[in-house]
Amino acid sequence: MSLATRVRLKTSVSACVFMLATAANADPQGQKIYTQGGESPLAMACTTCHGANGLGTDSAGFPRLAGLPQGYLVKQLEDFGSGKRANAVMQPIASALSESEEHAVASYLSTMAVPAxxxxxxxxxxxxxxxxxxxxxxxxxxxxxxxxxxxxxxxxxxx
Structure with a gap:
């Protein structure tokens, strides 16, 4: 087995271990909010726009959320919800989330793996x-x- 093959194999195994570890540490409430939405019907599921893996869709204007720091995500949700950051799609969704829901979904997203x-x-x-x-x-x-x-x-x- 060549050195390059061994490096690729070790990298792949490490990535799999990382993804399993982060999935095990994921916030279950945050995952529910991400996939099914919040308590309010206006707080629709994030997967609708950002995708099941949180990688977003560049061509449609939906950014990647997976793997971003929890504090950054909470701040963006707060700013969208308060109107400090304007976005016609995100404002009603973010304003419908409770503070605990914002933190839970941000925690979940911060643990999602991001492929290089x-x-x-x-x-x-x-x-x-x-x-x-x-x-x-x-x-x-x-x-x-x-x-x-x-x-x-x-x-x-x-x-």
Whole structure:
């Protein structure tokens, strides 16, 4: 077995273990809200737009939520709910969630696994360094999420 094959195998096994561990730690109330909606009928299921795996749909303008930090997600839900952040789709949904529902669904989403983007940086003319790190990982010490979290690997934006 070649070194490259062993590395790929170890990476795959590690990813599977990580996904199983995060699924085991997922908030069951948050999962219910994500898949079925909140107590209020206006708090519809997140899967409707963001997909069963939380990866969103770039082309439709629905960002990835899976794997984002819980605090960031709670803040966005609070801002949508209060109208501080304007969005005709999210405002009624977020305002219908209770504070405990916001925290539960954010906790669940923060544990969802995110596959690594399949981007050929050589073909895209990568600039490397700090800019590339911001695009791919963000800088959570400054509360900056990864650009690809909302804009996707194809940089199509979220509408």
């Amino acid at each position: 983007p399949a981007v050929d940086l050589a073909a895209t003319g990568s600039v490397g360094g700090a800019a590339e790190k911001l695009v791919k990982q963000g800088d959570w010490s400054r509360n900056i999420p990864a650009c690809v979290a909302c804009h996707g690997v194809s940089d199509t934006g979220v509408g």
